[in-house]
Amino acid sequence: METGRVSTPGAMSINATSFFLLWTCVFFGKCANGNWNSSSYYDIERRDPCLPEHVHISFGKTVLDIVIMWSTLGDCCGQVKYGMHPWGMEQITKSTDIHFDEKNSKGLHHLHKAELKNLQAGSTYYYIPISKGVQSGPFYFKTPMAETDWSHDFLMFGDLGIDSDTVPSLVNEALSGKYTALFHVGDIAYDMKNQDGQVGDYFMSIIEPAAAAIPYLTCPGNHEIDDDTFTHYRHRFATPDTEWPIPLDKMWYSIDIGPVHFVSYSTEVFFTNFAMYVNDQREWLIRDLDKANKNRHNVPWVIVFGHRPLYCSTHIGDDCSQPDSQVRKGFEEMFYRMSVDIVVQGHEHNYERLWPVYQNNVTEYTYNNPSAPVQLISGAAGSAEDVDHFPSEKRPDWSAFRLDNRAMNSYGRMLVINESHVFWEQRSIYNHSTLDSIWIIKDKHLSSRNGMGQKPDEMSEEAKDLLGQTCRKSFLACHPFEILVISGSMLVLIIASLAIRVVVRKKRKENFTKTWSRLSDEVDEDQDVFEDEESLVHS
Ligand SMILES: [Fe+2]
Structure with missing residues (x-):
């Protein structure tokens, strides 16, 4: 569907970056087609042990801090050379290097993370990861514009495995130069720990052409639990403004990107043996959303993403289809009362768009100034499992649109046009067709209940009330020790x-x-x- 979007300064750099890509493709023989031969990939004996692989980037504390990560077979300390010209990478920053062998006996054991801080907004940077003198790349990325009223495009999807046909399309999209970030809403590789870590290695190698060029942001899904250790997720990824390896009690984060305050949360806290993290995360979320609400005049949109949906109309026994869903009980009231605008989810291997809904009741059959969060389920990027089919009976009132078989190998694109308009579409890799699209329009993002007019350092009554409920509702889960x-x-x-x-x-x-x-x-x-x-x- 034609969005009518005007060309942007980001689009002006496409030709330059395409030329650079072609140059690196020819010169280094590393083309972005995602077409890896897994048998030769596993033949690790022939690699240089210090060759940087699985290169991917994320944001640090702000969007002007870029974190670069890579893996090596051997124990080779690292650094990154970078600069604003492909033939002038004169700045150097050292990496933090860790050994990683938990549930990873056959994967690459050495992980490296370097952070490039205080970069210039709206600029293209070129970089080369180096481990003990052995380098890969060069790669490049573009920092977002500084102004918050800049339009941003995002790629968003859940449930992507190593055998998915969607990867080359995502890589092509990522390299178009249009996108600010790539969001993988849980269930990564299926599973990174499989084949003693080799599946994780292979996935990181096929996603590298996209994830080395635009920040790759994640949240944990059920395929990342790894017997309650989340070990591959916590080591292979770095999340904004969080220690690394990611601590078990901090697998949630937020970051402002242009006009959007993005929040990543873990639905998996309800499905492990560490019940105390349920309320750790809940308290953090309430405080974070309250702080974001005080800043809506600068950053108007609040968009959250977590793996398992609050609602779904598939009937395969998943939590989202249960009347007493733990995820819904855990988040629905909070997201509604804190005026979250959009919730992006995965886990169901299909596509479903909901009308604004609260406590099973549709608040309005429109996305024009909805009074409840707009919920989207985009879990059809290509899991290793079957399609989750919808039952033939009439769908619930709150289910506005859904596709199962036809949605396979599709992903979401979110265009945040300005402070009042967001365009969402679900795109199939087949003929690049649009399966579904909506405009979400908000003239006003906050209701009066969210502390409008309160002092910036004062917590809203809504947040205080939600925090107060936290321990009253589940004291055992809150204070087990x-x-x-x-x-x-x-x-x-x-x-x-x-x-x-x-x-x-x-x-x-x-x-x-x-x-x-x-x-x-x-x-x-x-x-x-x-x-x-x-x-x-x-x-
Ligand atoms: Fe899942």
Whole structure:
């Protein structure tokens, strides 16, 4: 569908970057067609152990801090050379290097991360990752424009495996020069830990042409759980303004990109054995959304993304189709009350667009100033599993549009035009056709309940109320260690008091016996004296 979008300064650089791409393609023999031969890829013996592979980038604390990551077979310390001219990469920054072998016995064991800070906005940078003198690339990326009223395009999809036909299309899209970031909404590679880490390596190699050129932002899905360790996810990716490897209690983050405050959250907190992360994340989300709401005059849109949907009309037993869905209970009220604009999700291997909905009721059958978040499910990029079919019966009221078979090998494009208009489309790789598209229009992003007019450092009443509910609703999940310590202490006190009672009783019994025996002796003595005296009287 023709969007009528005007050409942008980003589009002006396409010819230059295309020429550069062609040059690197011919010169280095590394073309962006995603066509890797897995058998030769696994033949790692012939590689230089220090060759940087799996190059991908993300944002640091802001969009002007770019994080570069890569892997090597050997233990080779790294650095990145970079600059604003392909023949003038004079700046150098060293990398942080870690050893990674957990559930990765056959994968590349050495991971590297370097951060290029305080870059110039709206500029193309060229870079070369180097490990112990061995380099790959050169690669390039373009930093976003500084102004928040700049239009941004984003690629968004969930559930992408190594065998998907969608990868070459995504690479071509990424290299068009139009996009600011690539969002992978969980379920990566299927699974990165498989084949002892080789599936993760292979996926990172096929996504490299796209992910080395535009920031690749992620959230964890169920295929990243890795027996509650999330080990491949936490090591292979770096997320904005977060330590690396990503800590288990910080697999959520946010970043402002132009007119959008993006929030990545983990739906997997409900499906692991670490219940305390449910409320850790909840508290962080409430505070983050409240802070973002205070900044809506600068960054008007709030768009969140997490793997498992709040609702879905497939009936395959997934959480989203259950009346008591944990994910819905965990996020729906918060997203509604904090005025989140759009929720992007995956997990269901199909495509579904919802009318604005809250507590199973459609708030309005339009995307023109919706009063509840607009929910999209785009999980059809190409999983290793089957299509999730929709049942033939009438779909629920809140399901506005859905496709199963026809949606296979498709992905989402989000065009944030300005502070009031977003264009969303789901595109198939077949004939580059548009399967679905909508305009989301918001003249006003906040309702009066979100603390309009409050001081910037003051928390809104909504946020205070939601935070207050956090522990009242699930104190056990919120404070499991405290509960354990209190229970343990009470048990120790009970045992101690019982022991003291036993000792005191024993002591009392001993004293009583002693006293009784002493009194008996005294009575016996008195009796003897009495009998003696009586015998004397009688005599
Ligand atoms: Fe999933």
